[in-house]
Amino acid sequence: MNIPSQLRYAPSHEWVRKEADGTLTVGISDHAQEVLGDLVFIQLPEVGRTVKATQDCAVVESVKAAADVYAPVGGEVITVNQAVVDHPEQVNEDAYSAWLFKIKPNDPAQFEGLLDAAGYQAVVDASN
Amino acid sequence: MLRETPLHAWHVAHGAKMVDFGGWSMPLHYGSQMDEHTFVRQEAGLFDVSHMQVIDLHGENTRAFLRYLLANDVAKLTVPGKALYSCMLNPQAGVIDDLIVYFISDTHFRLVVNAGTAAKDIAWIQAQCAEFSQAPSVEVRSDVSLLAVQGPLAREIVWKAFGGIKAETENLKPFSAAFLGDGMIARTGYTGEDGFEIMLPDNKVVEAADQLMACGAHPCGLGSRDTLRLEAGMNLYGQDMDETTRPDASGLSWTLDLKSDRAFIGREALEAEKPEEQLVGLLLIGKGIMRAHQKVNTPYGVGEITSGTFSPTLRRSVALARLPHQVKIGDSVHVLIRDAEIEARIVKFPFVRNGKALIDVC
Numbered sequence: 188m189n190i191p192s193q194l195r196y197a198p199s200h201e202w203v204r205k206e207a208d209g210t211l212t213v214g215i216s217d218h219a220q221e222v223l224g225d226l227v228f229i230q231l232p233e234v235g236r237t238v239k240a241t242q243d244c245a246v247v248e249s250v251k252a253a254a255d256v257y258a259p260v261g262g263e264v265i266t267v268n269q270a271v272v273d274h275p276e277q278v279n280e281d282a283y284s285a286w287l288f289k290i291k292p293n294d295p296a297q298f299e300g301l302l303d304a305a306g307y308q309a310v311v312d313a314s315n
Numbered sequence: 316m317l318r319e320t321p322l323h324a325w326h327v328a329h330g331a332k333m334v335d336f337g338g339w340s341m342p343l344h345y346g347s348q349m350d351e352h353t354f355v356r357q358e359a360g361l362f363d364v365s366h367m368q369v370i371d372l373h374g375e376n377t378r379a380f381l382r383y384l385l386a387n388d389v390a391k392l393t394v395p396g397k398a399l400y401s402c403m404l405n406p407q408a409g410v411i412d413d414l415i416v417y418f419i420s421d422t423h424f425r426l427v428v429n430a431g432t433a434a435k436d437i438a439w440i441q442a443q444c445a446e447f448s449q450a451p452s453v454e455v456r457s458d459v460s461l462l463a464v465q466g467p468l469a470r471e472i473v474w475k476a477f478g479g480i481k482a483e484t485e486n487l488k489p490f491s492a493a494f495l496g497d498g499m500i501a502r503t504g505y506t507g508e509d510g511f512e513i514m515l516p517d518n519k520v521v522e523a524a525d526q527l528m529a530c531g532a533h534p535c536g537l538g539s540r541d542t543l544r545l546e547a548g549m550n551l552y553g554q555d556m557d558e559t560t561r562p563d564a565s566g567l568s569w570t571l572d573l574k575s576d577r578a579f580i581g582r583e584a585l586e587a588e589k590p591e592e593q594l595v596g597l598l599l600i601g602k603g604i605m606r607a608h609q610k611v612n613t614p615y616g617v618g619e620i621t622s623g624t625f626s627p628t629l630r631r632s633v634a635l636a637r638l639p640h641q642v643k644i645g646d647s648v649h650v651l652i653r654d655a656e657i658e659a660r661i662v663k664f665p666f667v668r669n670g671k672a673l674i675d676v677c
Contacts, residue, residue, distance in 0.1 A: 224538070225349035227625040228604050228632075246653070248604045250348050250625050251538055 188311065189217040191283055195298060196307035197259040199241070202283060203301055211298060213259060214286040215247060215278060218311050223249040226275035231267040231288055238264060238290070240297060245287055247278070260297035262290040320365035321460050321517045325524055329534050337431030339366040341537050348538035352627040355506050355543055356670045359466035360535035361527050368433035369459050369514065370426040370440065374451035377424050381416060383579050384443055386562060388572035392418035396492040398501060402562045402570055403436065404581025409558035410565065412436050413550065415503060417492055424451075425499075427461070429552050443580070460520035462513045464532050465543075467670060469510035473500070476526040484511070505540065507547025507668045542624050545633065548596065548665030554607060555594065555621040555635050561585065564637060566594035566664075594621065595642060596664030597634040598674060599650065601657035605634035610651040611659070615639035620650065628667045631676050635664065 190196070195203045200219035204212040220226065228248040238244045238258035245256035267288045271277050277285040292298060302310065317340040326333060331342035342363065344351055354360045372380070381389045387401035397418050403411045412432045417425040428436045437455055444450035464473050474481040483493050484500055492501035498515040515523055528534060541551065548566075550556055556565035563571060563585065571585065597620070599605055605623030616639045623634030634650075642648065642661055649656040662674045 224344065225347055227349075227627075228602070230602070248625070250352075250542055250627065251343075253604065253606065 188221070189283070190304045190308055190311075192304040194283070195259075195301035195303060196310075197257065197301060198307075198310050199257045201256060201259045203259045203298065204286075205298055206289075209292070209295060210265060211260060211262070211290045211292055212286045213256075213288055213290060215256060215282055216307070217282040219254070220278050220282045223247065223252055223254060225250050226278050229272050229275045229278070229287070231272060232264045234264055234267060236264045238262065247275070256287060258290065259301055260290060260292045261294065262292040265289050265291050318366070320363055321520050322363045322365065322524055325521055326363065326534075331534070331536060334537070336537055337366065337429070339430055341366060342534070344536040344538045345534050348536065348542070349627050351533060351535040351539035352542050354533040355466045355508055355535060355539060356628060356667070357467065359464060359468040359472050359510070359532045360506075360539065361524065361532035362463040362465065362535050362540055363460075363524070364463050364512070365460040365520065366430035367461055368428045368430060368436070369456040369461070370428060370437065371454040371456060372424045372426065372451040373422060373454060374449070375422055376447070376449045377422060377451040380444070380447050380451050381424055382577055383447065384440065385416065386572070386579055386581060386585075387570045388575065388577060389416055389418065389424065390575070390577075391572075392416070394491075395419060396487075396494065398490045398492060398503060400490075400570055402567060403439070404562070404579075404585075405558060406580060406584060408561045408581040408584035410552070410556045410560060410562060410567075411439055411558060413552050413556070413567075417499070417501070419494065431553060458517055459514050460517050462515070462520065462523060462527070463504055463506075463510065464513065464527055465504045465506040465508045465510035467509060468531065469508065472527060472530045472532050473511050473513070476523070476530040476532075505547075505549055506543040507549070507665060508543075509669065542627060545622050545624050545635070546626050546628055546665070546667035548635070550594075550635070551622060560637070561590050564590035564592045564594065566635070589640075591640055592618065592637050593640050593642075594635055595638050596662045596666060596674075597623075597636050597648070597650070597659045598629075598662045598666075598676060599632035599634070599657060599659045600647075601659075603650075603652040603655075603657050604632045605650055605652070605659070611636050611638060612649045612651070612656065613638055613642050613646070615641040626666060628670075629672055629674070629676050633666050634659075
């Protein structure tokens, strides 16, 4: 299973990448896509929506199951990836390039509170 | 402790993700449920369905007993090998199980019942036998495995894999079986595609699966089996019907044989009143995916999705739903998906048969 070390993670299986301008890019982990199986439907938050940390704000559905995606930090949704809405299978193909949405965080320190790769690996191991 | 079929190690060796299905450890998929679905629609898939229970009934009175036990009428079975789909009802006309019954000889019939209900079915059948004059003997088979090979190429692959059986099976009509030595091969299935279901001794099933795979059948799990059967408009016991629902509120009126004055369990309740509900097909017009237990708002009251999924063939969400009896094909209804009411249309099912869409998704 692929857990890139340069990313941060939420225990609810989102990955988070900090961009140069301080915004955060969010997707679901390789482990999450593997558990869900072939994704066929993705619903993303509205751009401009304010979300709180751990609030559900997107939905990913595979043939067999639906799963909520939670905001890893609080902030404003500034853009969403329409390409994965049109082609949900992109998340199965490469979960770390097929991002879902970008957040402008309210409190940059929240990012530092997310799990690192080893911490997320432990979450995955515990769920197996 | 989950039960395992004789193919358990074979599944694991072929990369299956194993899951608990009715107390059995069964393959969900071998990598991609979607690819497996497409294999069956376009080529051929191989399913291990050995968790299903084979029950043989023996004795002079077997036909009379089954005419009492089952809601469909085994009097229709006059040629050895012919099969019939039926519900087994309780006195309230609730569905104890759905099954296939095969006519082997006047003193031998075979039932194939669902895995999750097998223990309950056996107990029910034995209880009915206890009160039936000169009842048949009940033989619960624990020595046989079942394989389903399904898809447009399925029959050719089976003939290639097992040399010498083509002559005896190429003229089999749908819902008919041939008996070959210690095995049985039937032109039946649960996918909406042509193909065979093969019953054979446990000690021959690994070799048979290897041969079928070598001849081009793709291993397929229960995940694709579920989307295939739903596209094909076939009910899943425990989801689309159970002991609290009647066949005629479950899309299964066609399986009720009320023509003769035959007495069968559940008949009085069936004839005492008409059902208030019906099982219909739904096509989602708006965005999302319908799932079991979502509420459906109609002008005549609220109903519920019994099975829903994304249809890989139609690239849209389809469902079976139990709705008020007044709704009609073409009506617009609304499905409650999370907090939103999403439009859906009542459509005929099956949705897909023999690789072709049967409904207009525009």
